[in-house]
Amino acid sequence: xxxxxxxxxxxxxxxxxxxxxxxxxxxxxxxxxxxxxxxxxxxxxxxxxxxxxxxxxxxxxxxxxxxxxxxxxxxxxxxxxxxxxxxxxxxxxxxxxxxxxxxxxxxxxxxxxxxxxxxxxxxxxxxxxxxxxxxxxxxxxxxxxxxxxxxxxxxxxxxxxxxxxxxxxxxxxxxxxxxx
Numbered sequence: 001x002x003x004x005x006x007x008x009x010x011x012x013x014x015x016x017x018x019x020x021x022x023x024x025x026x027x028x029x030x031x032x033x034x035x036x037x038x039x040x041x042x043x044x045x046x047x048x049x050x051x052x053x054x055x056x057x058x059x060x061x062x063x064x065x066x067x068x069x070x071x072x073x074x075x076x077x078x079x080x081x082x083x084x085x086x087x088x089x090x091x092x093x094x095x096x097x098x099x100x101x102x103x104x105x106x107x108x109x110x111x112x113x114x115x116x117x118x119x120x121x122x123x124x125x126x127x128x129x130x131x132x133x134x135x136x137x138x139x140x141x142x143x144x145x146x147x148x149x150x151x152x153x154x155x156x157x158x159x160x161x162x163x164x165x166x167x168x169x170x171x172x173x174x175x176x177x178x179x180x
């Protein structure tokens with residue numbers, strides 16, 4: 001499991017804070033990917049990651065509203081150090097020439113990881129309110145998985161094409177050093 005927390009006695013507030021951090025970590029990673037890749041318009045890998053930022057931000061906002069309504073501005077006890085890559089894609093999984101299909105597959109894998117986290121966490125949760133929250137979050141992740149599977153199924157064959165380096169010339173010899 002990708003958390004250091006003992007889930008057998010986690011409070012509802014801590015569970016909400018944990019969920020918020022999981023979503024925030026995903027937002028940050030997707031933002032990093034979107035900014036690194038940029039977008040050439042249309043439905044390229046950078047655009048895929050930017051759309052995931054929007055989706056994950058919505059989830060963050062929903063969790064934050066719920067937490068505020070239940071617990072006000074009580075400071076959290078859970079920190080980002082308590083989790084690691086629960087939903088966020090791994091930093092090294094993005095390449096500059098990534099195809100749209102690969103970007104969606106990475107997003108799908110990330111949503112599957114989040115589903116697996118909540119599914120496994122349910123085995124360790126004793127609090128009924130936390131169990132209900134984790135069941136709800138697991139179902140939301142399952143919904144995201146279904147959404148991405150449907151998107152991937154509708155992608156055109158061109159979505160598999162990775163970008164090419166326009167400056168690369170296979171006929172040009174490589175040079176070990178440059179002479180002045």
